Amino acid sequence: xxxxxxxxxxxxxxxxxxxxxxxxxxxxxxxxxxxxxxxxxxxxxxxxxxxxxxxxxxxxxxxxxxxxxxxxxxxxxxxxxxxxxxxxxxxxxxxxxxxxxxxxxxxxxxxxxxxxxxxxxxxxxxxxxxxxxxxxxxxxxxxxxxxxxxxxxxxxxxxxxxxxxxxxxxxxxxxxxxxxxxxxxxxxxxxxxxxxxxxxxxxxxxxxxxxxxxxxxxxxxxxxxxxxxxxxxxxxxxxxxxxxxxxxxxxxxxxxxxxxxxxxxxxxxx
Amino acid sequence: xxxxxxxxxxxxxxxxxxxxxxxxxxxxxxxxxxxxxxxxxxxxxxxxxxxxxxxxxxxxxxxxxxxxxxxxxxxxxxxxxxxxxxxxxxxxxxxxxxxxxxxxxxxxxxxxxxxxxxxxxxxxxxxxxxxxxxxxxxxxxxxxxxxxxxxxxxxxxxxxxxxxxxxxxxxxxxxxxxxxxxxxxxxxxxxxxxxxxxxxxxxxxxxxxxxxxxxxxxxxxxxxxxxxxxxxxxxxxxxxxxxxxxxxxxxxxxxxxxxxxxxxxxxxxxxxxxxxxxxxxxxxxxxxxxxxxxxxxxxxxxxxxxxx
Numbered sequence: 271x272x273x274x275x276x277x278x279x280x281x282x283x284x285x286x287x288x289x290x291x292x293x294x295x296x297x298x299x300x301x302x303x304x305x306x307x308x309x310x311x312x313x314x315x316x317x318x319x320x321x322x323x324x325x326x327x328x329x330x331x332x333x334x335x336x337x338x339x340x341x342x343x344x345x346x347x348x349x350x351x352x353x354x355x356x357x358x359x360x361x362x363x364x365x366x367x368x369x370x371x372x373x374x375x376x377x378x379x380x381x382x383x384x385x386x387x388x389x390x391x392x393x394x395x396x397x398x399x400x401x402x403x404x405x406x407x408x409x410x411x412x413x414x415x416x417x418x419x420x421x422x423x424x425x426x427x428x429x430x431x432x433x434x435x436x437x438x439x440x441x442x443x444x445x446x447x448x449x450x451x452x453x454x455x456x457x458x459x460x461x462x463x464x465x466x467x468x469x470x471x472x473x474x475x476x477x478x479x480x481x482x483x484x485x486x487x488x489x490x491x492x493x494x495x496x497x498x499x500x501x502x503x504x505x506x507x508x509x510x511x512x513x514x515x516x517x518x519x520x521x522x523x524x525x526x527x528x529x530x531x532x533x534x535x536x537x538x539x540x
Numbered sequence: 541x542x543x544x545x546x547x548x549x550x551x552x553x554x555x556x557x558x559x560x561x562x563x564x565x566x567x568x569x570x571x572x573x574x575x576x577x578x579x580x581x582x583x584x585x586x587x588x589x590x591x592x593x594x595x596x597x598x599x600x601x602x603x604x605x606x607x608x609x610x611x612x613x614x615x616x617x618x619x620x621x622x623x624x625x626x627x628x629x630x631x632x633x634x635x636x637x638x639x640x641x642x643x644x645x646x647x648x649x650x651x652x653x654x655x656x657x658x659x660x661x662x663x664x665x666x667x668x669x670x671x672x673x674x675x676x677x678x679x680x681x682x683x684x685x686x687x688x689x690x691x692x693x694x695x696x697x698x699x700x701x702x703x704x705x706x707x708x709x710x711x712x713x714x715x716x717x718x719x720x721x722x723x724x725x726x727x728x729x730x731x732x733x734x735x736x737x738x739x740x741x742x743x744x745x746x747x748x749x750x751x752x753x754x755x756x757x758x759x760x761x762x763x764x765x766x767x768x769x770x771x772x773x774x775x776x777x778x779x780x781x782x783x784x785x786x787x788x789x790x791x792x793x794x795x796x797x798x799x800x801x802x803x804x805x806x807x808x809x810x811x812x813x814x815x816x817x818x819x820x821x822x823x824x825x826x827x828x829x830x831x832x833x834x835x836x837x838x839x840x841x842x843x844x845x846x847x848x
Binding site for chain 2: 386538
């Protein structure tokens with residue numbers, strides 16, 4: 271028996287997971303090196319443009335904004351909201367459109383599942399890659415914001431792991447939902463949901479301006495939890511309330527991973 | 541005799557009301573080149589997916605290397621090289637990257653794969669294309685790369701689903717040459733095809749399939765001997781006259797197949813039969829004597845031609 275096979279054999283254990291999600295990252299890195307760096311740049315520049323347009327444009331009209339008892343400069347207020355939003359956008363870009371392509375056009379996952387890899391390797395690997403993209407966006411944004419002097423303290427660095435959790439949650443959930451879509455028309459649904467969530471989840475103003483019922487709806491949506499979580503770390507307002515947000519994302523990650531891996535199995539290992 | 545590498549018993553696969561595979565039995569021994577011959581829709585690809593541990597069965601038993609692929613999917617897949625009908629290469633990567641990452645999916649070390657890549661590029665005659673994106677390759681090159689990719693993990697069994705479908709004749713011959721080399725090296729090949737010449741060239745043994753069931757199995761020569769005559773006389777009288785003439789011809793030939801465009805007459809001596817037709821003054825517009833092929837076996841077994 272050849273060495274090649276012995277190695278492969280020793281590592282393939284269950285039907286769902288071969289314990290090798292990192293090879294998905296290797297594959298993404300190889301593909302990324304040569305093709306897909308442009309979206310990274312645009313994804314990074316987008317929140318910066320928002321910050322400039324709203325922060326300096328609207329900020330001059332709005333002045334300070336009161337959150338609870340504190341009064342905060344408007345640009346300072348929207349910065350963490352935009353950070354959370356950019357983490358979400360980075361993760362969603364990879365876990366929806368890119369995943370859709372690999373599922374339905376290039377049949378990449380089908381090919382992978384004809385090797386000893388299992389659905390869980392693919393789900394974990396792809397979601398981690400999407401999470402990394404979200405992380406890169408966050409770090410880029412934080413760097414720019416720091417240069418502008420908009421970070422309240424060094425503790426704002428903690429907003430990065432918070433944003434990573436947000437990216438992880440959206441990547442996991444995004445891939446799970448995409449695994450049900452078969453046509454580009456259905457993929458339009460992603461934009462249809464994301465745009466209003468982007469606009470109304472409180473990145474640009476506190477959601478207390480809404481009537482009670484609308485506020486409740488927004489508070490049920492993931493982006494609001496993401497923004498609140500990142501904002502709490504940004505300003506160093508660490509309290510037990512953030513546990514709810516963290517819990518919300520942990521559930522999202524777990525559900526997303528479970529659904530994605532089972533959908534991959536249902537689609538390609540029938 | 542050692543245990544067969546593949547052992548299939550009573551294999552059935554249903555998709556809703558449709559029975560794609562209906563109680564199939566066969567075995568494949570180590571080093572054997574085994575073929576599934578049949579028209580499109582005969583259930584060949586479905587069987588291949590089940591062997592590849594990427595599809596479940598409705599009933600029956602399947603053992604590959606003494607393991608049930610349904611229970612030990614990743615373990616079984618670790619021993620298989622799969623060449624699917626559609627190439628499914630990674631369009632975002634180059635030729636050598638495709639080989640590299642595929643080996644990584646198998647958990648092979650980078651060092652092992654990098655050595656292997658040289659050997660495989662040579663085998664696939666793609667040394668000059670190593671840094672080219674796969675999109676730029678011709679159909680034949682893509683197929684050779686897909687086969688090379690399937691060999692990265694040094695599989696015990698190579699599964700090839702319609703390996704030369706869609707290729708031009710020249711590319712097909714190059715590919716047959718490559719596959720023949722593998723066969724000589726003792727690689728166990730399992731392939732599906734609806735080309736009888738491919739089956740004759742590459743398979744030591746094959747099953748003839750139709751509508752999900754096995755109609756016959758044996759070596760190409762054995763099947764021809766059993767189900768057909770030594771020679772075949774093909775005569776054409778024009779589509780108008782074929783049926784009428786056939787009535788007369790039945791008197792001088794035991795077995796015939798009347799196709800829309802021609803009549804096939806089975807005999808041990810085709811030339812002699814042709815002389816008898818000339819004596820009858822039937823004057824076929826064209827005539828051809830050839831040796832029997834698997835196409836004739838299939839026609840005999842199913843009453844239909846392989847490619848319709």
